[in-house]
Amino acid sequence: MLTVLELIGIAAFAASGALAAVRARLDVFGVIVLALTTALGGGIVRDILLGVRPPAALVTWPYLAVAAGTGLVVFQFHPTVAKLRRSVLLLDAIGLGLFVTAGTTTALHLGAPPYAACLVGMTTGIGGGALRDVLLREIPLVLRREIYAVAALGGAVIVALGHRLGLPAGPVTLVGAALIAGVRILALWRKWNAPVARKLDG
Amino acid sequence: MLTVLELIGIAAFAASGALAAVRARLDVFGVIVLALTTALGGGIVRDILLGVRPPAALVTWPYLAVAAGTGLVVFQFHPTVAKLRRSVLLLDAIGLGLFVTAGTTTALHLGAPPYAACLVGMTTGIGGGALRDVLLREIPLVLRREIYAVAALGGAVIVALGHRLGLPAGPVTLVGAALIAGVRILALWRKWNAPVARKLDG
Amino acid sequence: MLTVLELIGIAAFAASGALAAVRARLDVFGVIVLALTTALGGGIVRDILLGVRPPAALVTWPYLAVAAGTGLVVFQFHPTVAKLRRSVLLLDAIGLGLFVTAGTTTALHLGAPPYAACLVGMTTGIGGGALRDVLLREIPLVLRREIYAVAALGGAVIVALGHRLGLPAGPVTLVGAALIAGVRILALWRKWNAPVARKLDG
Numbered sequence: 001m002l003t004v005l006e007l008i009g010i011a012a013f014a015a016s017g018a019l020a021a022v023r024a025r026l027d028v029f030g031v032i033v034l035a036l037t038t039a040l041g042g043g044i045v046r047d048i049l050l051g052v053r054p055p056a057a058l059v060t061w062p063y064l065a066v067a068a069g070t071g072l073v074v075f076q077f078h079p080t081v082a083k084l085r086r087s088v089l090l091l092d093a094i095g096l097g098l099f100v101t102a103g104t105t106t107a108l109h110l111g112a113p114p115y116a117a118c119l120v121g122m123t124t125g126i127g128g129g130a131l132r133d134v135l136l137r138e139i140p141l142v143l144r145r146e147i148y149a150v151a152a153l154g155g156a157v158i159v160a161l162g163h164r165l166g167l168p169a170g171p172v173t174l175v176g177a178a179l180i181a182g183v184r185i186l187a188l189w190r191k192w193n194a195p196v197a198r199k200l201d202g
Numbered sequence: 203m204l205t206v207l208e209l210i211g212i213a214a215f216a217a218s219g220a221l222a223a224v225r226a227r228l229d230v231f232g233v234i235v236l237a238l239t240t241a242l243g244g245g246i247v248r249d250i251l252l253g254v255r256p257p258a259a260l261v262t263w264p265y266l267a268v269a270a271g272t273g274l275v276v277f278q279f280h281p282t283v284a285k286l287r288r289s290v291l292l293l294d295a296i297g298l299g300l301f302v303t304a305g306t307t308t309a310l311h312l313g314a315p316p317y318a319a320c321l322v323g324m325t326t327g328i329g330g331g332a333l334r335d336v337l338l339r340e341i342p343l344v345l346r347r348e349i350y351a352v353a354a355l356g357g358a359v360i361v362a363l364g365h366r367l368g369l370p371a372g373p374v375t376l377v378g379a380a381l382i383a384g385v386r387i388l389a390l391w392r393k394w395n396a397p398v399a400r401k402l403d404g
Numbered sequence: 405m406l407t408v409l410e411l412i413g414i415a416a417f418a419a420s421g422a423l424a425a426v427r428a429r430l431d432v433f434g435v436i437v438l439a440l441t442t443a444l445g446g447g448i449v450r451d452i453l454l455g456v457r458p459p460a461a462l463v464t465w466p467y468l469a470v471a472a473g474t475g476l477v478v479f480q481f482h483p484t485v486a487k488l489r490r491s492v493l494l495l496d497a498i499g500l501g502l503f504v505t506a507g508t509t510t511a512l513h514l515g516a517p518p519y520a521a522c523l524v525g526m527t528t529g530i531g532g533g534a535l536r537d538v539l540l541r542e543i544p545l546v547l548r549r550e551i552y553a554v555a556a557l558g559g560a561v562i563v564a565l566g567h568r569l570g571l572p573a574g575p576v577t578l579v580g581a582a583l584i585a586g587v588r589i590l591a592l593w594r595k596w597n598a599p600v601a602r603k604l605d606g
Contacts (some may be wrong), residue, residue: 021345027396029352030345044251049448051457053253054309058318075399107458116462130539135332137341139541143425143434150433194431197479223547229598231554232547246453255455256511260520277601337534339543 006102007066009095014039014067015088017132018074019081024136028075034132035071036064042127046103046120050110093184097177100125100152104159105173114164118156125152125180147187147194155180208304209268211297216241216269217290219334220276221283226338230277236334237273238266244329248305248322252312295386299379302327302354306361307375316366320358327354327382349389349396357382410506411470413499418443418471419492421536422478423485428540432479438536439475440468446531450507450524454514497588501581504529504556508563509577518564525560526553529584551591551598559584 017038021031040057047055057063074081081088103124107117126149130140142148155176162172186192219240223233242259249257259265276283283290305326309319328351332342344350357378364374388394421442425435444461451459461467478485485492507528511521530553534544546552559580566576590596 022399024341025398026341026345027398029350029355029396031399033345033351048250048452049458049462051253051455054251054312054314054318054322058251058321059315061315061317064317064321078399110458112458113463113465115465115468116458119462119468120458134336134538135342135345137339137541139428139430140539143430143437143539148433149437153433194433196429196431197426197435197482224601226543227600228543228547229600231552231557231598233601235547235553250452253455256453256514256516256520256524260453260523261517263517263519266519266523280601336538337544337547339541 005094005098007062008091009098010039010063010066011070012088012091012095013042013099013128014070015074015081016092016129018071019078019088020132020136021071022075022078028072031075032068032071034135035074036067037135038128038132039063039067039070040128041131042099042103042124042129045127046106046124049120049123050107050112052106052110089188090185093181093188094177096125096148096152096184097155097180099128100155100180101159101173101176104156104176105163105169108160108163114160117163118153118160121156121159122149122152147183147192150194151180151183151187154183207296207300209264210293211300212241212265212268213272214290214293214297215244215301215330216272217276217283218294218331220273221280221290222334222338223273224277224280230274233277234270234273236337237276238269239337240330240334241265241269241272242330243333244301244305244326244331247329248308248326251322251325252309252314254308254312291390292387295383295390296379298327298350298354298386299357299382301330302357302382303361303375303378306358306378307365307371310362310365316362319365320355320362323358323361324351324354349385349394352396353382353385353389356385409498409502411466412495413502414443414467414470415474416492416495416499417446417503417532418474419478419485420496420533422475423482423489423492424536424540425475426479426482432476435479436472436475438539439478440471441539442532442536443467443471443474444532445535446503446507446528446533449531450510450528453524453527454511454516456510456514493592494589497585497592498581500529500552500556500588501559501584503532504559504584505563505577505580508560508580509567509573512564512567518568521567522557522560522564525563526556529556551587551596554598555584555587555591558587 014035018031018035021034026034040063043057044055047053100121104117104121107120112120126142129142133140158176158179159172216237219236220233223236228236242265245259246257302323306319306323309322314322328344331344335342360378360381361374418439422435422439425438430438444467447461448459451457504525508521508525511524516524530546533546537544562580562583563576
C-alpha cells in the first residue's frame with residue numbers, strides 16, 4: 001500500500017513538472033524530462049547525499065514509467081489537467097508528505113544523526129520542485145510561499161523523534177506524512193504564508 | 203582513435219560553453235569555467251550517479267587541458283569562432299554521439315539495468331549543456347528545440363540493445379554515435395523540431 | 405583555532421546568502437535555506453565529488469547551527485547587516501580563503517592528483533555562492549567579476565605545490581588562505597576586474 005501511495009506521489013510531482021513545462025512552451029521531450037526531474041530529482045539527490053548507488057529512482061522502472069507516462073498524458077491533455085489544478089495540488093501535498101518521511105527514514109536507517117536525517121528528508125521532498133523551477137528559470141516556489149519548507153521540516157522532525165523514542169516506524173511515518181499533507185492543504189486553503197522580511201530601503 | 207574523437211567532442215562542447223559565456227559578457231575566468239562545465243559536466247554527473255569517484259573528468263588532465271585551452275582560444279578569437287558556428291554545431295553533434303554512447307556503455311558495464319543505462323547515457327550527453335544554460339540563466343536549449351533529447355535517447359537504446367543481444371561493443375557504439383550525430387545534423391539542416399503542446403488559454 | 409576561523413567563514417557565507425534572499429523577497433524559511441546552501445553548498449559538492457558520505461556539512465551540527473542562526477539574524481536585522489556590507493565582504497574573503505585551501509587539502513589527502521585537488525578546492529570555495537545565485541536566478545557573480553575565481557585558483561595552487569614539496573600542511577594552508585583573502589580584499593578595494601572579451605558585432 002505504501003508503494004501505491006508512493007506512485008501517486010510520483011505522478012502528482014510529475015504532473016506539476018509537466019504542467020510547468022507546457023506553460024514554458026517546452027517540446028514533448030522537454031515536458032517528459034521535466035516530469036522525470038520533478039518526480040525523481042529529490043530522491044536522486046537524497047541517494048547521492050547518502051551514497052546509495054545507483055540512485056533507486058534510476059533503477060526502479062515503475063517510478064520511471066509512472067513519471068514519464070504522466071508527463072506524456074499532461075502534454076496531450078494539459079487543458080484538462082490544468083482544470084484539475086486543485087486535485088494536483090492535493091496529490092502534491094500527499095506526495096510531499098510521503099517523500100519527506102521516506103527520505104528521513106532512509107537516512108536514519110543508514111545511520112545519519114537525527115538533524116542530518118531531517119535535512120535529507122526535506123531535500124528529498126523539496127529537491128525535485130526546486131530543480132523544476134531552476135530549469136525553468138524561476139526562483140524556487142518552495143523558498144517563496146505557502147509554508148512549504150516548514151511543513152516538510154515538521155514532518156521530518158516527527159519521524160526523527162519517533163525513531164529516537166523507539167516507536168514503530170510505520171505508524172510514525174504515516175503520522176508525519178499526514179501532518180505534512182494536512183499543513184500544506186490548510187496553507188493552500190487558508191492562503192497561509194510565512195513571514196517576509198521588511199523591505200530594504202537601500 | 204576513440205580517444206581522439208573524445209577530445210574533439212570535448213573541444214566542441216567547450217567551445218559552445220565558451221561562446222555562450224562570451225555572449226553573456228563573462229570575464230576570462232568565467233569563460234574558462236563555462237568551457238570546463240559544458241565539456242565535463244555531463245561526465246561528472248554520470249560518475250556521481252554511478253558512484254565512480256573521483257569523477258574521471260577531474261583526474262584526466264588531457265580532458266581538462268583541452269577544455270580549458272579551448273575556452274581560452276574562444277575568449278581570444280571569439281569573432282572568428284562565432285563565424286565557424288556551423289562547424290562548432292557539427293562537432294557538437296559528434297560530441298553528443300560519443301558522450302551518450304560512452305555514458306550508456308559505462309553504466310551497462312557497472313551493472314545498471316538497460317533503461318537506467320539509457321538515462322545515464324542521455325544525462326552524460328545532455329548534462330553539460332544543461333548546466334551551461336542554467337548558469338547563464340537560460341532555459342536549457344536541449345529541452346526546447348531541435349530533436350536533441352530524442353536523438354540521444356535513440357543512440358542510447360541502440361547501445362543497450364546491442365549489449366543485450368551480446369553484439370561486440372565497439373561497432374555498436376560507433377553505430378549509436380553515428381545515429382545520434384546524423385539525426386542531430388539532419389535536424390539542424392532541415393530545422394526539425396519536436397512537437398510543442400497546444401497553447402493554454404488560461 | 406582553525407575551527408573558529410571556519411565558523412567565521414561559514415557565518416560570512418551564510419550572511420551573503422541570507423542578504424541576497426531578503427533582497428529577493430523570500431520568506432523566512434527561504435532565507436534560512438539560502439543561508440545554509442551558500443554556507444555549506446561548496447563543501448557538500450566537494451564531498452560528493454570525493455565520495456565522502458554523508459557530506460561532513462550535513463553531520464556537523466555546529467556548521468548547521470551557525471549557518472541557520474546567521475540566516476535568522478540576517479532576516480531579523482537585515483537593514484543593519486546591509487550597512488555592514490563591507491565587513492561581510494571582508495569575512496567572505498576570509499571564508500573563501502579557508503574553504504578553498506581546506507577543500508584542496510582534503511582532496512590531496514584522499515589521493516587526488518594536484519590539478520584535480522585544485523579544481524576541487526576552487527569548487528569548495530565557489531560552489532556555495534554559485535548555488536545561491538542560480539537559486540535566485542542570477543548569473544553567478546563569481547563568473548562575472550572581481551578576480552574571484554583566479555584568487556581561489558592561486559591559493560589552491562600554493563597548497564598543491566606545498567604538498568608536492570613536502571612542506572608542512574598547516575603553514576602552507578595559512579599562506580594560501582591569506583593570499584586568497586588578500587587578493588580578494590585588494591580586488592574589492594581597487595576595483596580590479598578580470599578582462600572581458602571584446603564585444604561581438606553579431
